[in-house]
């Protein structure tokens with residue numbers, strides 16, 4: 001029977017709830033100061049001022065100029081426009097793009113779309129732990145390479161890529177060929193836990209999405225380093241210094257900047273707390289459930305990510321069973337045409353179709369408690385046992 005009490009939410013990589021502070025910061029821009037920031041009168045100028053402040057807050061976190069921050073509708077748009085915008089702008093130099101096989105579909109499908117327009121894309125392999133092969137990266141870059149897109153942290157297995165090291169490799173290749181190679185990183189999952197200083201990371205373009213760090217849905221940003229060749233893919237108005245047309249989502253942007261500031265202020269504390277309960281969850285699953293494996297790297301892993309495969313069970317019944325027990329989680333599989341497609345990320349690690357289909361992602365947040373984690377394992381163990389006897 002479905003439980004009525006508040007669910008145990010272990011799907012923070014999918015989305016998060018927005019905090020009261022964020023909601024309160026947004027409220028005036030939905031009610032009194034609702035003007036269009038491009039208009040002249042006072043309520044519009046209040047909105048313009050809020051936009052400028054929000055941009056400065058985000059720039060402070062990114063260690064960038066405020067003019068390098070472009071507000072978007074979220075991670076998907078930021079990824080799409082980064083890759084297409086840079087590839088199109090650099091087309092005269094070459095048509096080669098390098099990415100990895102474990103990117104989010106917002107990156108992979110943008111690359112596939114460019115392939116249909118004559119671009120060539122190299123999808124780099126990753127190790128069995130989900131880390132990009134740096135030798136393969138080095139040898140993949142050639143004189144026609146114009147864009148490299150490698151995610152900071154993976155959404156399914158939490159693996160963290162060495163972005164600064166990757167940037168050094170790209171810079172050396174740039175010097176060797178005397179051409180510009182725009183380096184983009186999808187930092188959507190990294191934002192709440194990892195350093196976002198764009199100079200330390202050495203990126204030209206970086207994507208963020210507010211709803212992954214307790215901001216509202218439908219708003220994000222794209223950092224575009226000054227002088228990075230970029231053609232806007234969303235056109236119409238001259239907003240965002242001609243890099244992204246469309247009336248700005250002022251309340252959403254204010255919410256995002258507030259959430260980002262709070263996430264950074266609480267980062268160290270959240271990192272320590274969430275990794276401690278994450279480790280407890282991983283250890284408890286290993287102790288209590290046999291025939292399971294942790295997917296992804298343990299060391300270079302987001303503090304909130306747990307991804308297990310349970311031999312002999314499909315991910316979907318685990319999720320349905322957990323839902324009935326009041327636990328919200330996710331599997332790596334995507335439903336398509338009535339069949340469960342195994343995750344492209346888990347397949348890229350070398351998992352068999354069956355093991356990839358038997359995965360469960362539990363993504364934690366600072367509001368989760370140790371009691372919740374214990375309760376999840378208490379429910380997961382008999383659930384897996386029952387599903388195994390049924391299959």
Ligand code: PLP
Pocket residue numbers: 013014073074075076077079104106151153154155186188189209210218220
């Ligand atoms: N990139 C990564 C790594 C993600 O995890 C997500 C969302 O799950 C996105 C991009 C897309 O972000 P949005 O939902 O804001 O479009």
